[in-house]
Amino acid sequence: MISTSSLTKYYGKTRGVDGLGLKVEQAEIFGLLGPNGAGKTTTIRLLMGLIKPTKGSAKIDKFDCWAQSVEVKRICGYIPGDVRLYQKYTGSQLIKLYREVRGGAKLADELTQRLDYDPSKKVKSLSKGNRQKLAVILALMHKPDVLILDEPTSGLDPLMQQEFYKILKEFKEDGSTVLVSSHFLPEIEHICDRVAIVKEGKLIVIEDVGELGGKHVKHLEVTFEKKPNIKNYQLPQVTDIKELINNTYKMKVKGDINPVLQALCKDKVKDLSFEHASLEEIFLEYYQ
Amino acid sequence: MIALTKKFFNDHKLGIILTTIGLVFYQWTLVSLYPMMQKIDIEALLKNYPKAFLAFFGGTELSFTSLEGFFNTEYLSLMYMIIVAGYLITLVTSELTKEVENGTLESLLSLPVSRATVLGYKYVNITLLTAFFTIIGIVPFMLMSVAYDFSFSIKAFLMVTLLTFLFFMAIAALTTALSVFFNERNKPTSIVLFILGYGYILNSLGQAFSKVKNYRFLGIFYYYSTAKTLGHKTIATNSYVVFGTIIIVSTIFAFYWFNKRDFAN
Ligand SMILES: Nc1ncnc2c1ncn2[C@@H]1O[C@H](COP(=O)(O)OP(=O)(O)OP(=O)(O)O)[C@@H](O)[C@H]1O
Ligand SMILES: [Mg+2]
Numbered sequence: 218m219i220s221t222s223s224l225t226k227y228y229g230k231t232r233g234v235d236g237l238g239l240k241v242e243q244a245e246i247f248g249l250l251g252p253n254g255a256g257k258t259t260t261i262r263l264l265m266g267l268i269k270p271t272k273g274s275a276k277i278d279k280f281d282c283w284a285q286s287v288e289v290k291r292i293c294g295y296i297p298g299d300v301r302l303y304q305k306y307t308g309s310q311l312i313k314l315y316r317e318v319r320g321g322a323k324l325a326d327e328l329t330q331r332l333d334y335d336p337s338k339k340v341k342s343l344s345k346g347n348r349q350k351l352a353v354i355l356a357l358m359h360k361p362d363v364l365i366l367d368e369p370t371s372g373l374d375p376l377m378q379q380e381f382y383k384i385l386k387e388f389k390e391d392g393s394t395v396l397v398s399s400h401f402l403p404e405i406e407h408i409c410d411r412v413a414i415v416k417e418g419k420l421i422v423i424e425d426v427g428e429l430g431g432k433h434v435k436h437l438e439v440t441f442e443k444k445p446n447i448k449n450y451q452l453p454q455v456t457d458i459k460e461l462i463n464n465t466y467k468m469k470v471k472g473d474i475n476p477v478l479q480a481l482c483k484d485k486v487k488d489l490s491f492e493h494a495s496l497e498e499i500f501l502e503y504y505q
Numbered sequence: 506m507i508a509l510t511k512k513f514f515n516d517h518k519l520g521i522i523l524t525t526i527g528l529v530f531y532q533w534t535l536v537s538l539y540p541m542m543q544k545i546d547i548e549a550l551l552k553n554y555p556k557a558f559l560a561f562f563g564g565t566e567l568s569f570t571s572l573e574g575f576f577n578t579e580y581l582s583l584m585y586m587i588i589v590a591g592y593l594i595t596l597v598t599s600e601l602t603k604e605v606e607n608g609t610l611e612s613l614l615s616l617p618v619s620r621a622t623v624l625g626y627k628y629v630n631i632t633l634l635t636a637f638f639t640i641i642g643i644v645p646f647m648l649m650s651v652a653y654d655f656s657f658s659i660k661a662f663l664m665v666t667l668l669t670f671l672f673f674m675a676i677a678a679l680t681t682a683l684s685v686f687f688n689e690r691n692k693p694t695s696i697v698l699f700i701l702g703y704g705y706i707l708n709s710l711g712q713a714f715s716k717v718k719n720y721r722f723l724g725i726f727y728y729y730s731t732a733k734t735l736g737h738k739t740i741a742t743n744s745y746v747v748f749g750t751i752i753i754v755s756t757i758f759a760f761y762w763f764n765k766r767d768f769a770n
Pocket of ligand 2: 257258259298367
């Protein structure tokens with residue numbers, strides 16, 4: 218549904234993306250994961266025909282994203298990374314304007330309700346999260362076949378994020394294709410089928426999210442009632458273990474966590490916390 | 506797509522209304538002053554001033570006591586020009602650069618409209634507004650003059666209306682092209698103001714001093730000679746050529762550039 222080949226964009230001499238090749242299937246939720254400045258927004262703007270590729274090309278459905286951007290935009294819904302809307306307009310006025318220009322807004326009321334958004338307020342008086350909700354409504358209300366979302370949950374509170382993920386899953390079930398960028402791994406793991414990891418404008422790897430989860434490291438911090446038998450934790454999955462303070466240990470777990478959990482059951486645990494690997498660690502993983 | 510036109514006029518409602526009221530009121534004042542001016546022997550009064558001085562302020566093409574001459578000196582050649590040109594420059598730059606600066610154009614362009622359509626709508630609206638300000642700035646004076654039974658040539662006024670439209674359109678088109686190119690307000694504004702200011706001074710000096718006379722054609726006001734048009738009831742060919750060229754070249758450039766440039770703010 219979405220494909221790019223050697224997609225390259227230089228802003229003058231600054232690298233935006235360099236030789237990106239992606240293929241996103243229909244009814245797939247595809248993540249674009251990378252640190253700041255990786256080129257996620259650049260890729261998305263290329264897809265939306267807002268900037269012209271220096272080299273290579275991008276296609277959505279059968280349309281070229283630059284030369285046939287009107288056709289592309291007809292089947293897409295887009296949430297920009299930095300949402301900026303007409304300040305003097307209220308939500309309902311904008312919904313009306315977009316409906317008149319684009320045609321179709323059958324989901325507007327439903328989305329407004331589900332996201333608990335008040336459309337009577339002017340954009341300039343909205344909080345960041347509420348502005349984001351409006352952007353979500355504007356991008357999704359005509360039920361597009363393709364969703365291009367640049368960090369769509371930024372500013373949304375956890376409850377709204379969950380609702381938004383639910384909406385995305387429903388879109389997917391109805392056959393829509395979603396491309397979503399993020400620099401937050403758990404989010405990608407939570408909603409995506411596949412993910413492309415980009416860094417410094419280059420594609421590092423495309424992975425099924427299921428496999429990604431098995432591969433990357435998690436940090437486990439556990440406090441025991443009394444000194445445990447450390448030998449029990451010398452498992453292949455535990456790559457590093459050290460005692461922080463009395464009876465509190467930090468372990469690095471890679472891959473399947475179940476053997477570790479089984480080992481933990483044999484000791485009395487007072488406190489336990491998991492922390493996902495940072496993006497940096499994931500990248501290191503793929504560089505090794 | 507009517508929505509975009511509605512939005513344009515809605516966004517600029519207040520400015521349009523205020524400028525219209527201002528222009529109509531100004532013309533009404535002029536019409537009520539004219540009978541009084543006729544009574545004063547201005548020509549005699551003016552004889553005491555050096556010719557160069559008079560030429561600098563409005564030229565010697567027309568008799569000041571004629572309705573055309575009075576309208577030209579008191580309104581058309583300066584006040585009206587400043588008000589409308591100023592308003593147009595502000596409006597065009599804001600319409601074309603503010604959306605880029607504020608990032609709202611990115612949202613607009615994510616809708617299934619082509620860049621040419623987005624600019625086309627803005628351009629048509631700007632043209633409509635320019636025509637409106639030309640008409641509202643001259644026709645009420647004409648109509649009131651008819652009502653007061655002043656003697657004047659309707660053709661002269663119609664020709665000057667057309668000339669004024671071409672002049673303002675040239676300014677609007679040039680400002681459009683510069684705004685699309687620079688994406689910010691200050692540069693297009695100062696360039697256009699410079700062209701107008703320098704053109705005005707050059708033309709005025711040219712009327713007063715024979716040394717400069719031959720260089721008047723380098724300034725835009727040489728082609729916006731309201732006095733000549735009112736006096737001769739025709740528009741000089743070179744005015745058509747110059748304004749026409751500015752309009753066409755600026756418009757083509759604006760669309761060309763708008764179509765190929767990046768929107769990544
Ligand atoms: N309009 C622009 N002009 C010049 N350089 C730009 C522009 N936009 C992006 N860049 C550069 O391109 C590179 C990629 O930026 P991009 O915005 O695509 O990153 P990103 O992955 O979206 O980052 P973030 O997570 O911070 O949003 C950066 O080095 C950035 O400085
Ligand atoms: Mg970004």
